[in-house]
């Protein structure tokens with residue numbers, strides 16, 4: 148990694164690391180993931196400045212720039228990336244769709260009426276966000292609080308929004 152990087156790392160995550168991809172997106176990192184990538188596709192992502200994350204030694208032989216994780220647990224995998232300095236600077240957590248990797252856009256909570264529980268509309272005021280791709284709604288609440296607690300438990304540093 149170049150020392151002069153001043154925007155958050157962008158990742159492409161290898162096969163079998165779907166859970167890691169979800170947590171990276173939740174932390175706000177631009178993270179590409181699908182079941183299978185052709186080698187040529189991975190090369191073009193790397194040339195585009197993405198960091199390839201893998202658990203495969205074989206992959207590491209083919210892609211010397213790849214970051215190879217040792218741990219099987221997602222919490223430890225995040226810790227490994229953090230220890231390598233890849234979480235600095237941090238992106239805005241909870242700013243991306245964990246399914247599509249799209250940046251969420253703020254939306255009028257009233258527009259979400261019928262799509263989310265009623266109490267959400269009345270308690271979160273203007274904090275409602277939506278994925279422009281899958282239209283899923285995101286808002287601060289107990290679900291997010293649980294995820295924040297999990298990150299703290301794993302020792303992952305992030306700036307609560």
Ligand SMILES: [Zn+2]
Pocket residue numbers: 244245246247248249278279280281282283
């Ligand atoms: Zn989405």
